[in-house]
Amino acid sequence: xxxxxxxxxxVICKSGTSVKIECRSLDxxxxxxxxxxxxxxxxxxxxxxxNEGSKATYEQxxxxxxxxxxxxxxxxxxLTVTSAHPEDSSFYICSANSQGRLGEKLFFxxxxxxxxx
Amino acid sequence: xxxxxxxxxxITVSEGASLELRCNYSYGATPYLFWYVQSPGQGLQLxxxxxxxxxxxxxxxxxxxxxxxxxxxxxxxKPSVHWSDAAxxxxxxxxxxxxxxxxxxxxxxxxxxxx
Numbered sequence: 001x002x003x004x005x006x007x008x009x010x011v012i013c014k015s016g017t018s019v020k021i022e023c024r025s026l027d028x029x030x031x032x033x034x035x036x037x038x039x040x041x042x043x044x045x046x047x048x049x050x051n052e053g054s055k056a057t058y059e060q061x062x063x064x065x066x067x068x069x070x071x072x073x074x075x076x077x078x079l080t081v082t083s084a085h086p087e088d089s090s091f092y093i094c095s096a097n098s099q100g101r102l103g104e105k106l107f108f109x110x111x112x113x114x115x116x117x
Numbered sequence: 118x119x120x121x122x123x124x125x126x127x128i129t130v131s132e133g134a135s136l137e138l139r140c141n142y143s144y145g146a147t148p149y150l151f152w153y154v155q156s157p158g159q160g161l162q163l164x165x166x167x168x169x170x171x172x173x174x175x176x177x178x179x180x181x182x183x184x185x186x187x188x189x190x191x192x193x194x195k196p197s198v199h200w201s202d203a204a205x206x207x208x209x210x211x212x213x214x215x216x217x218x219x220x221x222x223x224x225x226x227x228x229x230x231x232x
Contacts, residue, residue: 004160034220041126043224044207093160097217106217108153108160 003027004096006109013084014117021079021112023094029074030096034106035067038091050077084116119144119210121223129229130198138193138226140208149216150191151209152182155225161207167191168216178202203230 003026013019023033031052036044048069049057056069066088068080077096081088093111120143130136142148149168153161165176172184182193191208208223 006160009158032218036222041224043121044222046219046221049219095161095220105163106220108162110158110160 004094004107004109006094006112008112009110010113010115012115012117015085016083019081019084019114021081021092021094021114023077023079023096023109025075025096025098025107028096028098028107030077030098031074032097033071033077034095034097035069035077035079036093036095038093038111044093047079081114084114086116089114089116119148119212119221121208121210121221123206123208123223123226125226126224127227127229129231132200132230132232133197136193136195136198136202136228138206138208138228140191140193140223141189142191142208142210143189144210144212149211150182150184151211151216151220152176152180152191152193153207153209153222154178154204155207156204164193164206166216198228198230200230200232203228 005024007022033050035047038044046059047062050069050071052071052074058064071077091111091113095106095108098105122141151166152164155161164180165174167174167184174182180195184191205225205227207225209220211220
């Protein structure tokens, strides 16, 4: 079946550094990918919609300069948390929208646990 | 704006017992509704979805859900729970093309299965 690979699964970084998270669709092309974050005991909150070849669309309250999204190809989107701070510690998860032979469906990565010290 | 409420944060059932997870939604038009399951360290897996038609939807792993417009509900059910069903379950409502352009999730219900 279709798989979305998200890497890394866990990252610990120092405050002030930047962290890049990759989201790849392995056997389908995804014109649209989505980035969510999940705090403990809370729901997944949509951060932004990533469209291949164009600028990402950010949800209200999400800083676009803080969370840089690049969707340079039909199989890869990246989320870079710039100048990370402890309050950015969270679980980040991506999803990719498949179309065509797989029908329209969302496939999710396994998530990235970010801990900022 | 669309929203999803899952009133039960944590549920414990005995293996072999029946299960019902509650979900209520708020959405102006006919909703696209989903149930996802998340096992530890795994991504979300789609159990079932409702777009239109028959209000009783069959999904994978023996799950089903019933859309009740009058109650704005989309409860998930399983007649006999297996230990492998222990996981976190998310109800979601979507909008846009196919319902996948913007998906709003509930807070999730953590299911514990005891022998």
